[in-house]
Amino acid sequence: MVLKNVETIMKQFPGILHATLFYNSGLVFQTTFPQSNVNIPELGKFLAEINSSFEKLMEISKFEGETFQKLIFETKNVVVIVVKLGEDSNLALFLEGGKAVKFSVEVIRKHLDRLKELIDQDQADLEEIKQEEAK
Secondary structure, eight states, rough: OHHHHHHHHHHHHHTEEEEEEEEHHHEEEEEEEEETTSOHHHHHHHHHHHHHHHHHHHHTTOTOOOOOSSEEEEESSSSEEEESSSSSEEEEEEETTTTGGGGGGGGGGHHHHHHHHHHHHHHHHHHHHHHHHHH
């Protein structure tokens, strides 16, 4: 169901090359990157570090308590947009450089809200499984 929502977003914006749903812990929930040539755990870890670094920047700058809504990193050929979905969930979109200008998070907000619900629900299920295994 989560992948279906991601695919809907990708259809609406053909310039999206890949999408990765991940938790603040670095755990990748879903990605369109092929495992054959991308180290998925490393990708999730680094995306989580980006979020953490931004939070530290806000703290150092005395903007404590501010949380990001979206972070944008742009090169000539690729734009990466990290969107905050829930308290612990995020979506990283990798877009073609020239097409990223037309991309708007607000246009896909309903899909993002649905992704947030699904990923947060699955996180709760993971926590429950961990507690059961610990017994």
